[in-house]
Amino acid sequence: MYRSQDWYFPEPQPEYQPDPAYVPGAYQPEEYRQETYQGETYEAEPDRADPYHSERWYVPAQTYDAEQWSVPEQPYGAYAPEGEPAYQPEPEAPAPAAPVAGGKGRAKKRTYTRRGVLAGAVGGGAAVAAARLLILEKPDVLAGFGGSVVDLSDHHGRLHNSVLDAPQTPQTQVVTQVVRGAGFPTISEPLLVSQLLRRFTFGATDAQFQAANQQGFRKTVDQLLAATPAQPPPFKAGETLATRNISLNDLQDWWITHMITTPTPFQERMTLFMASIFTSDYQKVGLDNPFLIWQNRTWRDMAMTDLRSILKRVSIDPAMLVYLDGNNSNGRGTPNQNYARELMELFSIGLVYKETDVTEGAKALSGWRVPKTGETSQVGIFDPNRHFTGAVSFLGRNQPMDVDGVIDAILAHPASAPFITNKFVTEFVTATPDQAYIDRLAANFRKSGFQIKTLVRDILLSPEFAAQANFRALVKSPVEFMVGAARTTGVDPALATPVIRNYARTLGHQPFDPPDVGGWPRNIAWLSPVSLMNRVNFVTDFVGAVKTLPPAGSSAVTRYLDGILSPGTNQTLAQAQTDASRWWTLIASPDAQLA
């Protein structure tokens, strides 16, 4: 039980890379004829020299006068510094419609400068760093969105909050392009809500998206945390101890379908997360018993409870007893050490134990077995005759212990809160967290009695979750990516599920089959040439299999990709003719791989 390849995956750090071609002060649009791109120079058209209209959308940092306009980055909404009111979007007068003429619409030069953009924004509400969002005027892009486009800028460089303030006409959309590198726009409340929905609910359906944006971030968080998880329907082959010969395809389809259709996707996402930590796989547990189905339901019920209950339930879970050899372990003989080691190393405190803790812990955890046919229990059954009754020396305590005593000792260990916190943070916030952040969350987690809801709420309301550097700074795992595609497009689960199931195998993210007890890889470890190829193939097959897709208009782009497109996606989207090819472009784009 190990994670063989996970010990070293360097997560890329955000870093700013100045453009070497830019010379401050000598930037004359008419004279800027040559551009260097990826080592090759080419003649640029005169208009391309203007950064706000060039294809590269490069905004050199040097135009930003740091001394005069030092505006610290602050997220909106979720975090209001003391003494300052929360951000209120400024009411803007609706701008006149400006239909874009055909042909190259580059004749009209705007006089946007960064200073001007900032000047317009400073002065209202909380400290705001104005976005570098600008309206695209390229007709080839906008043509895909229905013709008449409303210019949402107030011409002072400020941008409407595209969801809350936009005039209620269809096809109104702020489609933005972003610069290369770390250059996402500053996080506004709609983007924060979008990030919440994307990371925690597999991506939103239309109704959920509208509701969440109307409520605002805080209310959405409260609502998501408060819901009771919806369990999947009964498994058709049965869920009793008499169940035999479960088909793996059916089992995986059962869970994938539920992920697509569940009314409580937040709890479902947490179930997936639980299953990636407290792992069991069908090859060891077997398909001649209902243990994996029971475990799946248990994780769903317990994902948002507290760590003590979770660890206790994990230790006596029948599937886990089989998977980590706790089943029939005999404390009066030489109990095997598998579960004791992994409980500490992977489920609670990490690599901070001694080898004697493993052997002693194995004695304390002995005596459990799975229920047999005819018994009614759905958890492990304790047999005192196989439990070691003497004192064990475990994690600094020396006393007779059973599973509750072991968990007490583990939770008392100082590494327990930070270890679990780190798992949550690397899954949901950033792959490279600050130790101070982890410690802060862990302290509150421990103080609350290891309540998972407290931890998740703290994470969601923390400034790090809304930080610029952490926006879309995770890679979607394959199941997240695929289920997200199915939920966002609202397709028939009966058509989508088999495709997802097959590609989950190819991509190495099969439900009920983690590669080892360490669970699945994360973030950069999901990216490789083969896996990207298979993700694209999934989208091709998915679009082909589901037959009917909803229109891929601007609202879909906002919902699925926050309205932020990389240059390639933008260009391909403009060339797409049908809804199917537009959805293919959106889902197979590199933007869609990021969470």
Add this chain to the structure above:
Amino acid sequence: MPSRALKNLTRRELIRAGLIVSGGITAASAFDIPSILEQVVYAAAAENVKNDETVGLIQLAGGMDGLNTVIPLTDQLETVRPGFGNTVIQNALNAGTKLNADFALHPSLKNLARRFQQGQVAILMDLSYPMSSKSHFEATQIWQTADPTHRQLSGAFGRLAPFIDAQGHPLGMSSMGSTTVPGILRGGPSVAVLPSNPATYGFKGGVDQALATLWKSGVPGVYGQALTDLMNVARGTTAQLKTIVAQYKPQGAYDQVNNNLVFASKNDLARNLQVAAALIKGGAAPTIFTTTLGGWDTHEDEQNRQSSLLTLFDQAVDAFLNDTAAAGKAPTVAIYSEFGRTIRVNSNGGCDHGAASPMIVVGQRVKGGVFGLKPTLTGNDVPMQMDFRSMYATLIDHLGVDPKAVVGNFPLVPFMNNNPGPVIPPTPAPAATPTPMPSASASPKV
């Protein structure tokens, strides 16, 4: 830089092209270097230079019980493993897998025992390192980085990247059956990560053109560059791998069992090694390739589980060596496992994590024999006889690179043959029905 004859690349150019990266994502920009598979191909026919030395590293993931694999023929085994010791010795003698007076192989390793008698198998006794770890995670990292102090972050064989072999070729590396670069090759620039089934390697639906636009540079965020580079690699290698695979003709056991590329049984290891065979025979032989066989963490029911795993291993390696020998190639296959297991058996019929374990190297370039002494069977764990980095050093030396700069100053063990003769073609197929492979369910994963 333009595509050039590979043998003319000097180390300086490799560095300049960004190929030498210590740690980090092994991604190659299509602008800088030719495609990944061209990297691993030595321009053989066109330039009349060949490098046939290939080393395959098979990771037995989970901790292989060496005491049950290379069985010491001693009465003490029954004392420490009551009920198991004599049985397994008797089974081995009956199966004809006795090696010499002191050792026998597990009864499942029939082909390996036969090759031992032909002098193609070297058994290195009880490899480990001082103060070994019993955590899977930590021990695997140590074996893959060859650094028990955890300072190295690159893989032991990935660190070969800046070096070129004796003939002056850049070293190519490949991994089969994984989706990411395995730890032992990390740090190498051009690791071709190949799936088990090359038939699935390619973009469906003719979307290549759309992908060129869709995934072009400019993706924002910390993963933007990685996404673009990796997609370039994916698009670059598809065509070449398909060509190599299309030209591949399986021989030996691959041909007997089923006349398809994918090894018919559910033996994942055999399938991965067959991809390696296709590359080797197709002229795209990597210098180092690696794959993994899991399921060795036998805390319970070890006799049955190891039995089926060793059968898979034996048949896969034998088929691979026969297939490549039929084309006149002689790759070397070495195993590594993160630790051995305890000497005594626990009450579930298995063994828990231990320390040292014998390792096996097999191939026609190997000078056969058992290197080391019988293990001492007192205490909990088998004590170490050799440092595992000696095995690495010898393999690296075999590839023409000075091992001191890669794994450190460890004595070489003379298990590689410095004066190899011609490659012996495989013995003719033993007719009749081949032994059926155990199904995948018999070997649960770790």
